[in-house]
Amino acid sequence: MFPFNFEWIWDTSHMVFMGGLWYALTILGLGMTWCVIKAILDTNKGGGGHDSGYH
Amino acid sequence: MDSALIPNGVRRCSLGKFLVSLSIVGAVLLWGVYAMFLCWFKGLNQTNMNDYYGFALWIWADLAVIALGGGAFFSGFLKYLVGKDELKHIINYAVLIGFICYSSALLILAIDIGQPLRGWFIFWHANVHSMLTEVAFCLSCYFAVLTIEYIPLILENRQINRFPLFHHLAHNMHEVMAVFAATGAFLSFFHQGSLGGVAGVLFGRPFAYREGLFIWPWTFFLFTWSAAAYGPCFTLLITKITEAVTGKKLVKDNVIELLAKISGWMMTTYIIAKIIDTLYWANVTAPSRGFNLMDFYSNNSFYGIWILIAEIVIGGVIPAIILITPNGRKNPAARTVAIILAVIGVCINRWVMVLQVMAVPVMSFDQWALYYPSWQEVATTILPVAYGVILIMISYRYLPIFPQEAELNPIES
Amino acid sequence: MKNEHDHTSTKKFGMVINLDLCTGCGSCMVACMSENNVPFKEDESDKLRSITWMKVYKLTNKRPFPETDICYLPRPCQHCEGHDGHSPCVSVCPATATDYDMNTGIVSQIYTRCFGCRYCMGACPYHARYFNWFDPVWPEGMEKYLNPNVSPRMRGIVEKCSFCYHRYQAAKDKAHLEGRKEIEEGEYQTACTQACPAGAITFGDLNNPDHAVYSLKKDPHAFRLLEKLGTNPKVYYVSSKEWVRKAGDNYLENERPAWK
Numbered sequence: 001m002f003p004f005n006f007e008w009i010w011d012t013s014h015m016v017f018m019g020g021l022w023y024a025l026t027i028l029g030l031g032m033t034w035c036v037i038k039a040i041l042d043t044n045k046g047g048g049g050h051d052s053g054y055h
Numbered sequence: 056m057d058s059a060l061i062p063n064g065v066r067r068c069s070l071g072k073f074l075v076s077l078s079i080v081g082a083v084l085l086w087g088v089y090a091m092f093l094c095w096f097k098g099l100n101q102t103n104m105n106d107y108y109g110f111a112l113w114i115w116a117d118l119a120v121i122a123l124g125g126g127a128f129f130s131g132f133l134k135y136l137v138g139k140d141e142l143k144h145i146i147n148y149a150v151l152i153g154f155i156c157y158s159s160a161l162l163i164l165a166i167d168i169g170q171p172l173r174g175w176f177i178f179w180h181a182n183v184h185s186m187l188t189e190v191a192f193c194l195s196c197y198f199a200v201l202t203i204e205y206i207p208l209i210l211e212n213r214q215i216n217r218f219p220l221f222h223h224l225a226h227n228m229h230e231v232m233a234v235f236a237a238t239g240a241f242l243s244f245f246h247q248g249s250l251g252g253v254a255g256v257l258f259g260r261p262f263a264y265r266e267g268l269f270i271w272p273w274t275f276f277l278f279t280w281s282a283a284a285y286g287p288c289f290t291l292l293i294t295k296i297t298e299a300v301t302g303k304k305l306v307k308d309n310v311i312e313l314l315a316k317i318s319g320w321m322m323t324t325y326i327i328a329k330i331i332d333t334l335y336w337a338n339v340t341a342p343s344r345g346f347n348l349m350d351f352y353s354n355n356s357f358y359g360i361w362i363l364i365a366e367i368v369i370g371g372v373i374p375a376i377i378l379i380t381p382n383g384r385k386n387p388a389a390r391t392v393a394i395i396l397a398v399i400g401v402c403i404n405r406w407v408m409v410l411q412v413m414a415v416p417v418m419s420f421d422q423w424a425l426y427y428p429s430w431q432e433v434a435t436t437i438l439p440v441a442y443g444v445i446l447i448m449i450s451y452r453y454l455p456i457f458p459q460e461a462e463l464n465p466i467e468s
Numbered sequence: 469m470k471n472e473h474d475h476t477s478t479k480k481f482g483m484v485i486n487l488d489l490c491t492g493c494g495s496c497m498v499a500c501m502s503e504n505n506v507p508f509k510e511d512e513s514d515k516l517r518s519i520t521w522m523k524v525y526k527l528t529n530k531r532p533f534p535e536t537d538i539c540y541l542p543r544p545c546q547h548c549e550g551h552d553g554h555s556p557c558v559s560v561c562p563a564t565a566t567d568y569d570m571n572t573g574i575v576s577q578i579y580t581r582c583f584g585c586r587y588c589m590g591a592c593p594y595h596a597r598y599f600n601w602f603d604p605v606w607p608e609g610m611e612k613y614l615n616p617n618v619s620p621r622m623r624g625i626v627e628k629c630s631f632c633y634h635r636y637q638a639a640k641d642k643a644h645l646e647g648r649k650e651i652e653e654g655e656y657q658t659a660c661t662q663a664c665p666a667g668a669i670t671f672g673d674l675n676n677p678d679h680a681v682y683s684l685k686k687d688p689h690a691f692r693l694l695e696k697l698g699t700n701p702k703v704y705y706v707s708s709k710e711w712v713r714k715a716g717d718n719y720l721e722n723e724r725p726a727w728k
Contacts, residue, residue: 001178001179001180007180007181013183013184017192020245021192024241027238028199028235034231035227035228036224038227039220039221039226040220042223042226098601098602098603100517100601100602106517106595106597107595109587109599168584168624169582169584169626170582173563176583177562177563180563181564185559185560185561186560187587188562191562257560259697259699260591344718345717345718345720413590417694418593418594419714419715419718424516
């Protein structure tokens with residue numbers, strides 16, 4: 001999973017497979033980070049929050 | 056008593072009735088949990104698996120729920136990437152069903168491995184050439200995507216949404232949902248496929264083995280395709296069951312028909328590909344290894360040719376024809392029959408690709424091995440079903456899962 | 469995994485089993501179990517859960533009397549080479565718990581790495597891989613008979629024949645101490661080979677012309693199990709009986725086996 005695992009080899013298979021994995025994890029991580037940070041900033045600006053349910 | 060938590064504009068049963076229903080399903084859940092702990096503490100000798108049946112009921116259940124949960128990624132793909140906006144009325148439920156299916160699959164895998172405490176080895180010591188590694192990675196990542204897709208639904212609960220932070224978080228997550236959905240579709244393509252690859256790469260098992268493209272056997276593509284085709288049918292089936300239980304119309308017919316139509320055409324193309332694959336396998340691949348088609352379907356008391364016909368014709372061709380025909384899919388009875396047959400069809404396919412692979416003897420002097428599950432296996436397989444029912448009950452009661460519910464069921468005051 | 473050496477200079481340990489000599493006595497199975505600390509259960513009636521690294525199959529020609537004939541076929545792990553070490557089980561293991569050693573041709577199993585997914589068992593057409601369904605428990609006092617050179621396995625993992633790899637390690641250690649680079653043919657023999665009273669099993673380096681297996685594998689009556697699948701096993705069988713050779717693989721009704 002990581003280059004420091006002893007079975008890691010710098011070959012095409014590892015680069016393609018692990019590249020895909022880390023690419024997906026990066027998108028998910030960055031996406032969620034962006035959502036949380038923007039939510040905090042929006043909250044600090046005020047507004048939002050209402051008793052709804054369906055909207 | 057819990058009316059403050061219930062979404063505005065909809066009606067729910069009394070809390071007492073809800074809790075009684077919950078406790079009935081909860082009892083089944085506890086039975087499954089008991090069996091699960093038996094398997095964890097006493098080991099897999101609690102099952103009826105053996106050295107011929109290393110993969111059995113659980114792996115079938117795993118493959119089946121993942122195929123059926125395919126409705127989530129494919130609906131997400133259609134809504135966010137293809138632009139089928141009508142599907143926004145059913146996407147929440149598709150996500151919830153997907154979330155249940157994938158969390159169940161992960162739970163079953165955690166029970167299925169002989170050394171559960173070493174489960175993380177599959178990530179840490181990953182063999183990138185194994186289809187199962189690809190399954191584990193993509194499955195876990197896609198479960199993360201489904202969690203991300205489910206979180207905004209939870210945040211939209213009336214009381215939670217009152218907090219500005221949660222309100223904004225839900226809003227922002229909706230904003231970038233297309234990115235998450237695209238990542239989910241990418242991951243799903245690979246893990247659905249690699250689940251097909253699990254059987255397809257077994258060149259020591261002529262019943263399972265398929266040629267393919269580069270490193271991927273044809274089953275890789277067939278599994279992805281079938282999950283996209285049959286997954287939406289399961290979403291429709293669960294929606295139908297929910298409507299029957301609640302006694303309410305929850306999703307408009309045009310949405311149901313659209314999903315049924317797309318599913319029908321996907322199924323049609325899939326079943327053509329599947330028939331071609333089966334013919335090639337029966338006439339070229341298997342004979343090159345010394346097997347006739349009927350060698351796989353005779354001399355045993357269970358796996359007759361009926362199973363191939365049930366999978367392809369009854370669970371594939373017939374529902375596909377019903378769903379691609381406008382009159383078929385517009386007729387509620389015919390549509391329901393089609394989606395039930397389709398769900399059975401894809402489950403048979405997954406059964407065959409796991410259980411029958413193990414049953415067929417390969418050495419000429421070996422024999423068919425048949426298997427029936429122990430009660431612990433059955434209980435732990437029902438466990439996710441009970442868990443799913445509970446999650447649906449709670450989500451339906453407290454979260455705005457069906458955007459059209461209030462409009463379709465106006466409350467008279 | 470890493471092919472660090474020129475393949476021609478490496479070893480390829482394998483077996484040639486003469487089925488004409490095998491009497492089906494089961495000594496090889498017993499020797500294997502005791503050498504490798506193979507656990508057993510109180511109730512061994514469920515053979516589909518019995519661990520038998522070496523298993524003797526009974527084959528029949530399915531003919532009525534008086535043409536009835538039988539043959540016993542000992543089946544260890546076939547240590548398949550597949551195509552370039554792509555053996556059926558090694559390629560599927562998700563946790564790299566089994567490996568094809570390019571230097572010896574031996575398929576290893578790392579017990580402490582295996583987490584018991586059993587995918588390798590599904591991949592093996594020979595049923596040479598076994599799962600530990602139970603904790604290994606030996607009757608009181610019997611644990612003193614365990615081989616100290618072989619680690620017992622824990623519940624929940626897969627195990628299989630290792631071609632008595634610990635004996636290879638011991639032989640190499642001895643050779644090293646004596647200042648030799650190579651080991652002699654007789655220095656590394658599997659327990660089943662030594663236990664066979666009929667001398668039906670011959671073990672050695674299939675690449676080494678000085679070893680008996682080198683020429684025995686070229687016997688016109690030699691065959692391997694399920695060759696058509698491309699598993700490329702390193703266990704050869706020899707039988708003078710055509711029906712036995714034919715039983716080694718699957719053939720269509722009118723198909724002529726390649727060795728005919």
